[in-house]
Amino acid sequence: DAGVTQSPTHLIKTRGQQVTLRCSPKSGHDTVSWYQQALGQGPQFIFQYYEEEERQRGNFPDRFSGHQFPNYSSELNVNALLLGDSALYLCASSRARGGEKLFFGSGTQLSVL
Amino acid sequence: GDSVTQMEGPVTLSEEAFLTINCTYTATGYPSLFWYVQYPGEGLQLLLKATKADDKGSNKGFEATYRKETTSFHLEKGSVQVSDSAVYFCALSDLYGQNFVFGPGTRLSVLP
Numbered sequence: 001d002a003g004v005t006q007s008p009t010h011l012i013k014t015r016g017q018q019v020t021l022r023c024s025p026k027s028g029h030d031t032v033s034w035y036q037q038a039l040g041q042g043p044q045f046i047f048q049y050y051e052e053e054e055r056q057r058g059n060f061p062d063r064f065s066g067h068q069f070p071n072y073s074s075e076l077n078v079n080a081l082l083l084g085d086s087a088l089y090l091c092a093s094s095r096a097r098g099g100e101k102l103f104f105g106s107g108t109q110l111s112v113l
Numbered sequence: 114g115d116s117v118t119q120m121e122g123p124v125t126l127s128e129e130a131f132l133t134i135n136c137t138y139t140a141t142g143y144p145s146l147f148w149y150v151q152y153p154g155e156g157l158q159l160l161l162k163a164t165k166a167d168d169k170g171s172n173k174g175f176e177a178t179y180r181k182e183t184t185s186f187h188l189e190k191g192s193v194q195v196s197d198s199a200v201y202f203c204a205l206s207d208l209y210g211q212n213f214v215f216g217p218g219t220r221l222s223v224l225p
Contacts (some may be wrong), residue, residue: 004156033213042117042202042215043157056212090156092213102213104149104156 002027004093004105012111013081021076021108025093031055032074033102034066035090043090049074050096078110086112115140117216119203125222126193134188134219136177136203144205146170146179146186151200151218160188160201193223 005024013019025032031050035043045058049068068074072093078085088109092102120135138144145164149157161170166181175190186203203216 035215040218042204042217044215045213092157101159101162102157104158106154106156 004091004103006089006091006105006108008108009106010109010111012113014113015081015083017081017112018077018079019081019110021078021089021091021110022073023076023091023093023105024073025091026103029093029095029103030072031094031096032068032072033092033094034074034076035092036060037088037090037107039087046076081112083112086110115144115205115212115214117203117205117214119201119216119219121217121219122200123220123222125224128195128223128225129192130223132188132190132193132197132221134201134203134221136186136188136216138184138186138203138205140184140205140214142207144207146177147204147206147213148175148177148186148188149202149204149215151202153199157202193221195223195225197221198223 007022033048034046037043046060047057048055052068063079065077088107090107091105116139118137147162148160150160151157161172163170163179169178177186177188200218200220202218206213
């Protein structure tokens with residue numbers, strides 16, 4: 001049983017570019033949440049997707065957008081990249097009903113130069 | 114809004130020492146409380162959880178008790194090992210397992 005998988009593992013971009021990160025949830029999970037973890041800090045909630053819709057959103061600008069597909073996989077898109085967007089981006093999956101545990105992927109390390 | 118505060122690290126201990134990492138929270142309602150661990154180059158893994166007051170979560174020798182009166186969920190282990198070296202995150206979620214809020218993390222280094 002594969003856990004949460006994320007791709008790519010590492011990414012280098014320059015300011016102003018756009019990036020897409022991908023996540024496949026753990027088998028049986030239908031909810032995907034995205035977190036940004038800056039160096040030395042705890043994960044900060046970006047948004048959560050369920051039934052292909054954004055269900056909740058944290059305090060992140062509209063440059064951060066996402067999508068969930070019918071197979072529950074998800075993408076995180078960031079436009080007009082800033083140096084401050086450099087971070088580890090974590091995807092976590094869970095079950096909407098009776099599933100309070102989050103299962104995390106290993107993350108995508110994004111560096112913006 | 115909800116928040117989690119942890120003791121600042123890094124914490125450096127010798128093998129077999131006693132570990133305590135303090136965690137306090139501010140939340141409305143009745144949150145569930147968690148400890149997650151992050152090993153180098155990996156994502157977060159659930160270490161233990163407690164869903165109501167006075168519950169004790171335990172796993173791999175680690176324990177934490179949900180103290181509603183002091184709004185705390187301190188992590189303890191009686192005898193740490195070198196393999197316990199990692200970053201530990203205290204977190205809370207709402208009653209439905211949504212709206213996770215994480216603390217800043219505490220780095221633990223255990224020396225042989």
